[in-house]
Amino acid sequence: MQPETILERKSIRCTPMREAILEILLKKGCPMSYKEVAACLPRQGDRVTIYRTLLLLFEKGIVHRVMDMKGTWRFCAHNSVNSGCPGDHPHFECMVCGSMQCLTDTSLPYIEVAGGAVVKGKHMVVYGVCPRCLE
Amino acid sequence: MQPETILERKSIRCTPMREAILEILLKKGCPMSYKEVAACLPRQGDRVTIYRTLLLLFEKGIVHRVMDMKGTWRFCAHNSVNSGCPGDHPHFECMVCGSMQCLTDTSLPYIEVAGGAVVKGKHMVVYGVCPRCLE
DNA sequence: AATTAGATGCAACAATGTTGCAGGAGTGAT
DNA sequence: ATCACTCCTGCAACATTGTTGCATCTAATT
Numbered sequence: 001m002q003p004e005t006i007l008e009r010k011s012i013r014c015t016p017m018r019e020a021i022l023e024i025l026l027k028k029g030c031p032m033s034y035k036e037v038a039a040c041l042p043r044q045g046d047r048v049t050i051y052r053t054l055l056l057l058f059e060k061g062i063v064h065r066v067m068d069m070k071g072t073w074r075f076c077a078h079n080s081v082n083s084g085c086p087g088d089h090p091h092f093e094c095m096v097c098g099s100m101q102c103l104t105d106t107s108l109p110y111i112e113v114a115g116g117a118v119v120k121g122k123h124m125v126v127y128g129v130c131p132r133c134l135e
Numbered sequence: 136m137q138p139e140t141i142l143e144r145k146s147i148r149c150t151p152m153r154e155a156i157l158e159i160l161l162k163k164g165c166p167m168s169y170k171e172v173a174a175c176l177p178r179q180g181d182r183v184t185i186y187r188t189l190l191l192l193f194e195k196g197i198v199h200r201v202m203d204m205k206g207t208w209r210f211c212a213h214n215s216v217n218s219g220c221p222g223d224h225p226h227f228e229c230m231v232c233g234s235m236q237c238l239t240d241t242s243l244p245y246i247e248v249a250g251g252a253v254v255k256g257k258h259m260v261v262y263g264v265c266p267r268c269l270e
Numbered sequence: 271a272a273t274t275a276g277a278t279g280c281a282a283c284a285a286t287g288t289t290g291c292a293g294g295a296g297t298g299a300t
Numbered sequence: 301a302t303c304a305c306t307c308c309t310g311c312a313a314c315a316t317t318g319t320t321g322c323a324t325c326t327a328a329t330t
Contacts, residue, residue, distance in 0.1 A: 071206030
């Protein structure tokens with residue numbers, strides 16, 4: 001689906017910035033930090049705008065969000081249409097190059113929390129060394 | 136085990152700061168951020184020293200470390216003696232009060248990463264609302 | 271084309287975490 | 301006891317991520 005179509009369907013104004021960011025995320029298909037997204041932008045916009053755009057895309061359910069092992073949010077839009085994305089699959093992070101990857105084929109286990117806590121979501125990062133960095 | 140004994144066994148100098156921090160972590164038994172630890176200290180030391188102490192305890196395998204959903208490290212020393220602690224159990228984080236809890240009774244699933252990546256560790260945070268905040 | 275709701279850019283701020291360096295405390299040997 | 305040495309602590313400074321408020325500009329609507 002085109003970035004423009006996605007934005008329209010969610011009743012969000014289609015601005016060049018939003019279109020560009022969403023296009024980058026769709027193209028890469030892996031969780032990207034603000035920094036990575038900013039580096040891919042053709043025209044450098046304001047830091048705050050990028051943050052706000054990423055947050056908006058997340059809040060509207062267009063992308064999902066993962067916290068990496070450095071404590072920074074990463075945003076990811078894969079082409080799959082499955083909703084309720086957050087918390088449904090683990091992510092792999094390479095400790096060498098820092099790249100991240102959605103493990104969409106694996107689902108997260110059911111976890112029971114003792115004492116009657118209500119579970120809203122799950123978040124899993126598997127870290128190690130990716131094939132490229134192993135060589 | 137006493138903080139002093141633990142430090143001696145790991146061949147680390149037993150200073151008042153280290154003893155105090157380790158004692159706090161052992162007492163609470165749940166993952167604490169730098170801020171929480173600092174707030175519990177009887178005599179306020181330097182920020183950097185606290186960070187360095189926490190990092191040292193982690194590197195020596197005395198405590199383990201979890202990244203919470205706000206992107207800050209939390210450190211935890213439970214009394215159990217099992218080594219290789221990092222990555223062996225999930226953690227629960229309350230979205231309301233921010234408290235965290237080790238789910239030591241649950242173990243993390245085996246996750247296979249396609250493409251021949253080497254997995255070094257796993258990290259899982261389950262978030263929701265704790266029993267206290269539900270009322 | 272005018273209006274208006276909303277998007278952007280700027281400045282400023284807060285928090286976490288790190289690095290380099292000078293001085294101080296503990297350890298061991300003479 | 302004294303000396304030398306290791307290494308712990310505190311200070312200053314900095315980098316990065318992320319947020320907030322406000323003025324200005326832009327996109328969709330009439």
